[in-house]
Amino acid sequence: MIIVKGLSKAYQVAKRSPGVKEAMKALFKREYKVVEALNDISFTIEPGEIVGYIGPNGAGKSTTIKVMSGILVPDVGTCTVMGFTPWKDRVQYVKHIGVVFGQRSQLWWDVPVIDSFELLRDIYKVPEQEYQSTLALLTETLELQEIIHMPVRQLSLGQRMRCEIAASLLHSPSVLFLDEPTIGLDAVSKIAVRRFIRTINEEKGVTVILTTHDMNDIEALANRIILIGKGKLLYDGSLSAIRSQFGTLKTMTVVYSHHAEPLKVEGAVIESWTTERAVLSVDTAQTVISEVLISLSQQVEILDVAIDTLPIEDMIIQLYKEHQL
Numbered sequence: 001m002i003i004v005k006g007l008s009k010a011y012q013v014a015k016r017s018p019g020v021k022e023a024m025k026a027l028f029k030r031e032y033k034v035v036e037a038l039n040d041i042s043f044t045i046e047p048g049e050i051v052g053y054i055g056p057n058g059a060g061k062s063t064t065i066k067v068m069s070g071i072l073v074p075d076v077g078t079c080t081v082m083g084f085t086p087w088k089d090r091v092q093y094v095k096h097i098g099v100v101f102g103q104r105s106q107l108w109w110d111v112p113v114i115d116s117f118e119l120l121r122d123i124y125k126v127p128e129q130e131y132q133s134t135l136a137l138l139t140e141t142l143e144l145q146e147i148i149h150m151p152v153r154q155l156s157l158g159q160r161m162r163c164e165i166a167a168s169l170l171h172s173p174s175v176l177f178l179d180e181p182t183i184g185l186d187a188v189s190k191i192a193v194r195r196f197i198r199t200i201n202e203e204k205g206v207t208v209i210l211t212t213h214d215m216n217d218i219e220a221l222a223n224r225i226i227l228i229g230k231g232k233l234l235y236d237g238s239l240s241a242i243r244s245q246f247g248t249l250k251t252m253t254v255v256y257s258h259h260a261e262p263l264k265v266e267g268a269v270i271e272s273w274t275t276e277r278a279v280l281s282v283d284t285a286q287t288v289i290s291e292v293l294i295s296l297s298q299q300v301e302i303l304d305v306a307i308d309t310l311p312i313e314d315m316i317i318q319l320y321k322e323h324q325l
Helices: 020-028 061-068 090-096 113-124 128-141 157-169 187-204 215-221 239-246 289-297 312-324
Strands: 002-015 031-045 050-054 076-081 097-101 175-179 207-211 224-229 232-238 249-256 268-273 277-283 302-309
Touching: 002 061, 031 061, 031 076, 031 232, 050 061, 050 187, 050 215, 061 076, 061 175, 061 207, 090 097, 097 157, 113 157, 128 157, 157 175, 157 187, 175 187, 187 207, 187 215, 207 215, 215 312, 224 239, 224 312, 232 239, 232 312, 239 312, 249 289, 249 312, 277 289, 289 302
Parallel strands: 050 207, 050 224, 097 175, 175 207
Antiparallel strands: 002 031, 002 076, 224 232, 249 277, 249 302, 268 277
16 A cells, blocks of 8 residues: 655754854854754555554654655655655545644634535545535544534634544545644543544555554554654564563552652662652563562552553653664
């Protein structure tokens, strides 16, 4: 479905030191630095996959999405989606993809949502019967009945994002690019969006590329993740492989009677500490949990203990640190 080979993209960014003098100097002679947004990125995505495309801020995630959706042209490398080169075959290509950017809107601000949908139907030349059928499905599954006739400016962020996703799917695309689709949403809206993405993937076979900082989105939807950092591909594999790699890492939350002095526990890292509660990280491949508990019981009167697997966010951070070394 998607083949990316050796993508590289660099930007020239103006730079100057602070101060009025430096600002005046920059008017006549600007200095630039080159920032590599992408550096030799390669991967393939099969039809029907949901792939989490993740990395820290400035890693190159949005740049990759913009190249794959035809908005940007890479400096080096090739990209084909369904046989199209996105930036060359743009007119024909956009009929087959849907794009949602969390901070951008394709809806007209001052008109009712349904008017924006009608305009998008005309732009994509969607047959009337197909449009009505798709609209009915989207309205029901995304619960748009009460908001579809309201102006976009009167919608909450969660309502607008549901409408944005519906707008991107009116022409029944085969590939859906989602860039931070749940940013700023409340818990209920996030769950609704995740459920809908899973539904269209399972029932219609839509291929989904999901870029997000919310690891709960990734855990709920994606079986495969691609991790990039500073424009370079760091990891391409399954979430289950990451869990296997870091599954020995446990988080211990210990509640105890008042204890004024800091704890000292060999074989564990104390992440946080108060006079009545401590959170520790333990690698069970190297240290037995019972030994940690014995060490703690010799220092404090333990009232409660909770042991959890390392959250997926922390696993990703550990993975990122490993590849950055």
